Amino acid sequence: NAGVTQTPKFQVLKTGQSMTLQCAQDMNHNSMYWYRQDPGMGLRLIYYSASEGTTDKGEVPNGYNVSRLNKREFSLRLESAAPSQTSVYFCASTITPSGRYGYTFGSGTRLTVV
Amino acid sequence: GQQLNQSPQSMFIQEGEDVSMNCTSSSIFNTWLWYKQDPGEGPVLLIALYKAGELTSNGRLTAQFGITRKDSFLNISASIPSDVGIYFCAGSSSGGSYIPTFGRGTSLIVHP
Numbered sequence: 001n002a003g004v005t006q007t008p009k010f011q012v013l014k015t016g017q018s019m020t021l022q023c024a025q026d027m028n029h030n031s032m033y034w035y036r037q038d039p040g041m042g043l044r045l046i047y048y049s050a051s052e053g054t055t056d057k058g059e060v061p062n063g064y065n066v067s068r069l070n071k072r073e074f075s076l077r078l079e080s081a082a083p084s085q086t087s088v089y090f091c092a093s094t095i096t097p098s099g100r101y102g103y104t105f106g107s108g109t110r111l112t113v114v
Numbered sequence: 115g116q117q118l119n120q121s122p123q124s125m126f127i128q129e130g131e132d133v134s135m136n137c138t139s140s141s142i143f144n145t146w147l148w149y150k151q152d153p154g155e156g157p158v159l160l161i162a163l164y165k166a167g168e169l170t171s172n173g174r175l176t177a178q179f180g181i182t183r184k185d186s187f188l189n190i191s192a193s194i195p196s197d198v199g200i201y202f203c204a205g206s207s208s209g210g211s212y213i214p215t216f217g218r219g220t221s222l223i224v225h226p
Contacts, residue, residue, distance in 0.1 A: 099206040
């Protein structure tokens with residue numbers, strides 16, 4: 001099925017470990033986003049890529065890096081995981097940077113840092 | 115930056131009741147979007163609104179783009195157990211930085 005695919009779905013890390021969350025979309029969307037969702041906090045934007053070749057910080061970028069590998073793929077890297085990064089991470093994409101036509105979300109990566 | 119206030123934060127209702135929730139913004143938006151997130155899944159787009167005053171339905175769901183362009187409303191009629199989930203509003207303005215702004219969500223629980 002067309003959409004946004006995130007891997008892995010679940011991950012447990014020890015404090016200080018690193019990992020990369022993968023995201024790929026097959027809808028030929030131009031813009032891609034990484035969000036984290038914590039109870040009662042809604043969706044907070046970590047980084048986004050308005051178009052291939054560009055990336056920008058969102059609301060909560062500290063502790064994260066991103067790579068827009070090509071038009072389809074946008075990865076999120078945690079260099080040294082901390083317990084405060086325990087969260088559910090969502091990747092999303094949309095056809096135009098304005099978001100006028102809505103965002104398609106992946107099913108999420110549930111990350112626990114111990 | 116832009117802020118969205120979504121209310122209520124949570125609702126506990128009986129099956130068959132109608133539901134109303136809303137979002138208000140400190141800024142004018144050109145687009146309002148409403149999403150539903152089922153437990154353990156990502157949000158899914160329900161309704162998109164593009165003009166002030168616009169009223170759009172999707173089955174038992176109806177959403178409105180406020181005439182001030184700073185608010186939006188979502189109503190669910192005759193709720194059923196599968197309506198359970200978190201409902202998010204989101205707004206964007208084409209003249210801005212293209213960062214979508216999401217509300218914190220309304221958690222809906224429907225008792226059979």
